[in-house]
Amino acid sequence: MDRARHAESPEPASSRARNDADRIASAVQAASAVRASAPGADQSLRGVGRDGGLMAAIQQSSVAPARVSPGYRPFGIFRLMLAILVMVQHFGVVASPYVGRVLAVPATGNIAVLTFFVLSGFIITESAERFYPGRPGAFVTNRAIRILPPYLCAVLLSIGAHFLLYRTGQLALWPPLADLPHNLFFTPGSLFSNVIYPLPVVSNIVGEPDYRFIPYAWAVRVELLFYCVIAAALAATPFFKSFAKILGGLSIVMLLIYFLWRMGLAPSMTRMVVYFGLGVSMYFAVKGSAKATIIALIFGGLALFDYYDYDAAQRTEFFTSNPSHHRLAIVEYMLLVSCMGAIPLLAKCRPGSRLQKIDAKLGGLSYSLYLNQYVAIVIVNSVFINKGYWTLFLAVILAFVLAYVMNVIVEKNTEPLRTAIRGFKLEAA
Template sequence: MTPADRMQKPRYRYRHFGGFRLLLAMLVMLQHFAADLAPLPLARAFAPYPVGGIAVLVFFALSGFVITEAIDCIYRERAGAFLGNRLLRIVPHFLLAVALSMLAHEIFRATGGARLWRSQPSFPADAFAPINVALNFIGITPFIDRAIDYNFLDITWAVRVEMVFYLVMAGCIAIGARLPGKKGFTIAATAAALLLTPLFAFAVYGRGARMMEFLPYFGFGVGLYFATIGRRAGWLTVALSVPAMLWQSILQQSLEPVAGMPAPSLAGQLIMLGLLLGVLGVLAFSDIARGRDTDRVLGGLTYPLYLYHQDVLVLLLTFTVGYSYAVFVTGILLSLLVAMALTSLVDPMVTRYRDKVRGGALRAGKPARYALVRH
């Protein structure tokens, strides 16, 4: 890529995704707490609508948008820097969350907790076997779950899916940098999408790696980003992703009722998915000047809340008996406080290194090599 090509990098434009991302994380938390902390009437009310599962799918779409923007603005020729920044964002909180989950499980075992989940009284006796503990600490590695006997933090599955997307995108950056012209990344990403599409089809029918069934959600986000900067191919990608997402949702969304609970509502799930993706689309094209600092703070809490709320859940299940609205609300408030505290502890140290990898602490409206991208 020539110096002239580099000058044509698009500038980063801040979008109000922070509060929306936090909302998605809260939906995941609400689903888990409703299932395992709430009294039966509230658990039954949530049962037909897996709000957390839908939120994770929208997370994948949002990730496709934000990551593609970061690559387009900052990492076009820097695959190592891109992957390093992703790991800096993911790994510190993940390792801490896994360690805290192990501690919470040990407290549960030592105090003789009455029940771990609503349908699970305890956890396997060999969960603390050295090999299982070690594998949990590298649980974000794609496909490592096949070797893990017990997941101390079972929500890690979504982070593993994200890691596959990051690795694919890093490969596209590396290959694109070696192609002539300024569209090397676009060509490499298009080729990757074509090659991965059959894996998506196999996964939907249960004949391949299940994580590949989420490909169209990432594709929707990638296409949406390019649409926002005026590229027609972006709208084509969005248009192709929508029926693929519907296909995946119809075939794979759970329709089997949990014992004693109402049957899941496919119509309700699809409506929720459409509404949340619609909000994502509106925010992607919006240019809101006010409240950006607040929105950044809210967005910064998203990943910690997603991880640490399960640690809080295990502790509450350890020290409570039965189900109550008071414990349900306490769990929500405590999870938010823990997320805020650990964000304040971990993020300032990590951000310094992330800024070095990016090449600076960037702000919207500045040249691309100085724009702030937080995800």
């Protein structure tokens, strides 16, 4: 009886207190771990330690951690700098003749676009591997939302500005395009082909527009083609078990495609596989892969050769017309190597939270600035006959204002959707 009564009696208060304390400590510790790994858990965990906080903590402790964002890579200011280098090459048309010649001589725009492709190879490969394993559809959707709405807004703005200037008799095009008949720009076929121009296959079926309202949009088309390749690699990963190995095999295919282009057997845009391949291999090299480092060196050597043989060769007459021009060729090569070499160095930097936010905000302007700089050139070139430093300054300011306004409008409406598809909000975004 005594043993029975002892078994039925409640445990001492001190023992219950210790057990309760242990359970609370375990729940709070588990909740803290979830908070560290799941960005969306912050709000629900703020009540831990207050009324109802223990239950929230226990509920959260059973939730599987969300995908973990990689450390922020400070590419934002670098991307903006590349967009400005494109402007440097093109904005000479709205300056005085002397300044225009000076700005047009170094091929800063060519170098910047090629570096953009390398950077895209790095960033998109990391994004696909970390955030979209087994989700090629989500990857394509997210990238389409990032690329196409800003392009659509920019091309519609450019069409509207061109039409208004045409109707008022003021339209003056960028000099290389000055002789094109203006009345053909606004036919339904021309407008439609401009709107769908970035879509690689569809636009090829419809045909090239006679006049592109964003002449630099060819780079957007190349970018989207690269996204299709990465999406195919994601779709094939379950069959080959390794996304990295698939891209390793694709690097060989990229080399073959490049040499087919050299022989005139592949479309001109396939030339860019060298630069994307360099970016892809850079990413895995930064992760510590010795094989990827070797592949990156091969692609890097080909990129330097390609620039010399294609971009620089187009200006052979300029480089040979004056001995001093040889020094400019060296400067261009130094700029190309510096821009591409900066990518793995920046990838390893880890700035503070305040600098991250600044970097992300400035980097967010780069794509909009790239798309909207041409309409700024056309407006200033059409409205002002006499050019000087002030018209150059005005065109630059206009380009930045358009980029900022469009970035705010488009990002405000698309970023929540992209965040939902990705699964969480990126750091410093």
